[in-house]
Amino acid sequence: FSTVHQSVLITTNWDTVIDNAINVLGETNHPKSGSDIQSLHFHGSVATPHTLYLPSEVVREPYRSDKDDTDLGTLHGTVWRTIEECTKTILYGLSIDPLDAELSQTVAAGWSSPNLTEVIIINPDHKKVAQRVKLLLDKRYPAKVTGYSPTNLNNKHDY
Numbered sequence: 555f556s557t558v559h560q561s562v563l564i565t566t567n568w569d570t571v572i573d574n575a576i577n578v579l580g581e582t583n584h585p586k587s588g589s590d591i592q593s594l595h596f597h598g599s600v601a602t603p604h605t606l607y608l609p610s611e612v613v614r615e616p617y618r619s620d621k622d623d624t625d626l627g628t629l630h631g632t633v634w635r636t637i638e639e640c641t642k643t644i645l646y647g648l649s650i651d652p653l654d655a656e657l658s659q660t661v662a663a664g665w666s667s668p669n670l671t672e673v674i675i676i677n678p679d680h681k682k683v684a685q686r687v688k689l690l691l692d693k694r695y696p697a698k699v700t701g702y703s704p705t706n707l708n709n710k711h712d713y
Contacts (some may be wrong), residue, residue, distance in 0.1 A: 561637050563593045566609065566648065566657065568600050594633050596657060605629070609654035630660050637664025644674045647704070650686040658690060666692035675701040684713040685708070 555671070563576055573593040598605030604622055607615070613626040637643065643665070650658060663671070675683045680701025687699055699713040 561591045562640070563591055564633055564636065565593060565595055566597050566654075568595065568598060568606055570599065570601065573668070594629065594636065596630070596660070597632055609651065609657065612656050615682045630656065634660050634664045637661060638667040639669060640664075641669055641671065642672045642674065644676065645683065645687070649677065649685070650683055650690070652686070657687075662690040662692075665690060665697070666695065668695050670695055670697045672698040672700065675699070675700070676704050676707070678703055678705075680711060681713075684711075688713065 563573065565572055570593070576593075577590050595605070597609060598607055600606070602625075605625060607613075607626070613630065614623050618626075637660075641663075650661070652658065670691075673687050675687065677683045680703065684701050691697055691699075701711040701713060703709065704710050
């Protein structure tokens with residue numbers, strides 16, 4: 555039997571800089587992905603400009619077409635199901651800002667899973683982010699929350 559290691563990049567960035575960089579550094583042997591690490595752009599991507607939206611917006615804005623609503627809703631459902639399957643989530647630089655309600659709702663739904671064992675936060679203000687993460691975690695499925703400053707990855711903080 556071969557072990558399948560799947561990594562998925564979920565980004566709130568619109569550009570594809572991190573997508574390109576991560577696939578230079580690593581790859582996955584997940585059969586559906588080929589060797590590239592799959593990238594999901596939660597707030598849309600410059601590759602599909604009609605999907606771009608600001609963190610304070612939601613999928614169903616009055617100025618969006620039904621197709622755009624469906625496309626964004628499908629993307630968020632994919633993010634939700636992907637997070638639901640993960641055992642670890644690494645939040646790198648993401649603040650989980652309360653104004654981004656759609657992101658918080660999607661992440662919380664994904665974390666409501668017995669698969670999740672740990673959320674790792676890499677952020678200068680990891681303590682604040684850890685408080686926000688703990689509010690979104692499902693109490694039925696306790697997960698370890700740890701934080702690191704990006705300038706010192708050797709100094710682990712347990713929350």
